[in-house]
Amino acid sequence: MSLPSPWRADFPAFAAFGRxxxxxxxxxxxxxKPQAVLDALLDYYAGGAANVHRAQHAPGERATLAFEGAxxxxxxxxxADSAEQIVFTRSATESINLLAYGLExxxxxxxxxxxSALEHHANLLPWQQLAxxxxxELVVLxxxxxxxxxxxxxERLIGPRTRLLAVSQxxxxxxxxxxxxxxxxxxxxxxxxxxxxGAQGVVHGRHDLQALACDFYVFSAHKLYGPDGxxxxxxxxxxxxxxxxxxxGGEMVQQADYHSARFRxxxxxxxxxxxxxxxxIALGAALDYLDGLDGEAVAAHxxxxxxxxxxxLRAFDGLQLLAExxxxxxxxxxxxxxxxxxxxxxxxxxxxxxxxxxxxxxLLRRLGRPGALRVSLGLYSEGDDLxxxxxxxxxxxxxxx
Amino acid sequence: MSLPAAACEALEAFAxxxxxxxxxxxxxxxxxRLEPLGDEERCEAHRVHGCESQVWLLGxxxxxxxxxxxxxxxxxxxxLLAVLLARVEGLTAEELQAVDLSDWFAxxxxxxxxxxxxxxxxxxxxxxxxxxxxxx
Numbered sequence: 001m002s003l004p005s006p007w008r009a010d011f012p013a014f015a016a017f018g019r020x021x022x023x024x025x026x027x028x029x030x031x032x033k034p035q036a037v038l039d040a041l042l043d044y045y046a047g048g049a050a051n052v053h054r055a056q057h058a059p060g061e062r063a064t065l066a067f068e069g070a071x072x073x074x075x076x077x078x079x080a081d082s083a084e085q086i087v088f089t090r091s092a093t094e095s096i097n098l099l100a101y102g103l104e105x106x107x108x109x110x111x112x113x114x115x116s117a118l119e120h121h122a123n124l125l126p127w128q129q130l131a132x133x134x135x136x137e138l139v140v141l142x143x144x145x146x147x148x149x150x151x152x153x154x155e156r157l158i159g160p161r162t163r164l165l166a167v168s169q170x171x172x173x174x175x176x177x178x179x180x181x182x183x184x185x186x187x188x189x190x191x192x193x194x195x196x197x198g199a200q201g202v203v204h205g206r207h208d209l210q211a212l213a214c215d216f217y218v219f220s221a222h223k224l225y226g227p228d229g230x231x232x233x234x235x236x237x238x239x240x241x242x243x244x245x246x247x248x249g250g251e252m253v254q255q256a257d258y259h260s261a262r263f264r265x266x267x268x269x270x271x272x273x274x275x276x277x278x279x280x281i282a283l284g285a286a287l288d289y290l291d292g293l294d295g296e297a298v299a300a301h302x303x304x305x306x307x308x309x310x311x312x313l314r315a316f317d318g319l320q321l322l323a324e325x326x327x328x329x330x331x332x333x334x335x336x337x338x339x340x341x342x343x344x345x346x347x348x349x350x351x352x353x354x355x356x357x358x359x360x361x362x363l364l365r366r367l368g369r370p371g372a373l374r375v376s377l378g379l380y381s382e383g384d385d386l387x388x389x390x391x392x393x394x395x396x397x398x399x400x401x
Numbered sequence: 402m403s404l405p406a407a408a409c410e411a412l413e414a415f416a417x418x419x420x421x422x423x424x425x426x427x428x429x430x431x432x433x434r435l436e437p438l439g440d441e442e443r444c445e446a447h448r449v450h451g452c453e454s455q456v457w458l459l460g461x462x463x464x465x466x467x468x469x470x471x472x473x474x475x476x477x478x479x480x481l482l483a484v485l486l487a488r489v490e491g492l493t494a495e496e497l498q499a500v501d502l503s504d505w506f507a508x509x510x511x512x513x514x515x516x517x518x519x520x521x522x523x524x525x526x527x528x529x530x531x532x533x534x535x536x537x
Contacts, residue, residue: 338454338474338475338476340454340475340478341475341476341478344425344477345425348425355453356453370455370474399426400429400476
């Protein structure tokens with residue numbers, strides 16, 4: 001069985017990759033874009049660009065309608081109550097930085113912020129730096145043997161001084177869904193704010209944020225088959241109200257004088273400067289595209305492909321998975337072979353996988369690995385991609401051993 | 402400026418390489434030619450930062466000419482270090498400043514190893530050599 005993807009033809013990049021003999025297995029770093037997204041970008045610019053929220057003219061009105069329409073699509077995708085809960089940022093990383101600055105005033109020396117040991121640098125460093133600025137304690141929740149945040153220890157470590165919990169939904173290295181419900185309940189019980197990094201999780205399945213009941217959720221469009229340069233911050237209204245403004249200028253202003261100013265509430269108050277209008281509209285197009293697919297068929301395809309990936313990897317002698325991944329990706333090392341050597345020889349054979357520390361240096365150090373290789377899948381990936389990867393891996397190992 | 406003897410040898414070997422596989426085999430062979438570093442030499446003071454793999458570099462000067470030794474935990478990178486060291490063996494500090502690394506790797510058919518998306522850090526190694534030579 002070759003597990004073809006029925007959606008592959010929707011993504012023009014694969015024709016180009018085919019011509020260049022490239023096999024793309026790095027979707028957890030960034031995903032390819034369907035034609036619908038490219039069309040949306042082109043339509044916006046070719047149809048006449050105009051700034052949003054600033055003009056009475058027809059092009060401005062058209063741009064604003066499309067831009068706000070995209071916000072509504074994001075809200076619907078996440079099952080948010082209202083589009084007002086969706087702030088557009090530059091990236092998931094910027095969303096978290098916005099939170100670390102916007103919430104800074106809530107913290108006093110000695111307060112605690114809890115993150116997990118598996119966080120991507122984007123959900124570690126903004127909090128680490130906030131802790132340094134304010135004299136806070138950064139509490140790192142340890143992982144259990146499977147690679148999940150250890151709930152027993154979390155129960156002990158998330159305490160009365162914990163003001164904020166920031167955790168990933170799906171690990172970008174281990175590929176495991178984290179026990180969010182239990183962790184968020186702990187945070188709620190302690191009166192702590194909660195931030196969920198959905199950069200990887202949002203790509204796989206639909207997530208109902210009202211049911212999840214976190215205070216904030218962030219993701220970036222480029223991993224979700226949308227363009228780069230646009231990220232999302234979702235917030236529950238009472239949580240958004242606690243944010244202080246962090247970047248100034250543009251339409252975030254309500255009233256300005258030389259020596260004082262008043263600012264808009266979320267979302268516009270947190271979108272200083274001209275936003276990424278085209279990319280926002282194209283994100284909306286990506287969600288329309290995904291909405292038009294049979295979600296169950298996509299999930300079944302990804303699951304079958306992932307099972308094939310794991311089975312294929314297990315057939316290699318001395319290959320060790322960093323964890324037993326639930327979905328979408330697999331990170332591994334091969335005994336006695338340096339990951340940089342493997343990565344180089346896979347690259348020579350046109351296999352695009354990620355090697356190194358995956359923006360999670362502390363996690364790799366904790367796992368005792370100088371680095372690892374990561375293969376990751378998208379809905380357009382198919383069995384033949386994996387076969388080419390396995391053959392190249394076999395070839396590379398034969399050269400190196 | 403004439404090339405050091407080992408550099409001529411590298412040039413001859415790599416120039417005849419028809420494909421990536423042969424180049425990889427050759428790099429693995431050259432990786433064996435690096436003078437081994439002692440455990441005490443593989444230390445933080447000799448680390449070259451800017452490389453994703455660990456790289457150590459030591460240099461000494463005799464009669465105004467530099468001799469470098471290097472090591473890495475990655476084998477292909479050791480091979481790349483070996484052909485880099487071959488190019489700079491016995492150069493003066495002045496000659497070191499003038500070495501054109503892109504040209505050298507292009508002549509070996511290894512240009513891609515220097516592209517900005519690579520984190521193997523060969524440019525950082527050359528930079529460190531020049532710093533060591535400048536400190537004298």
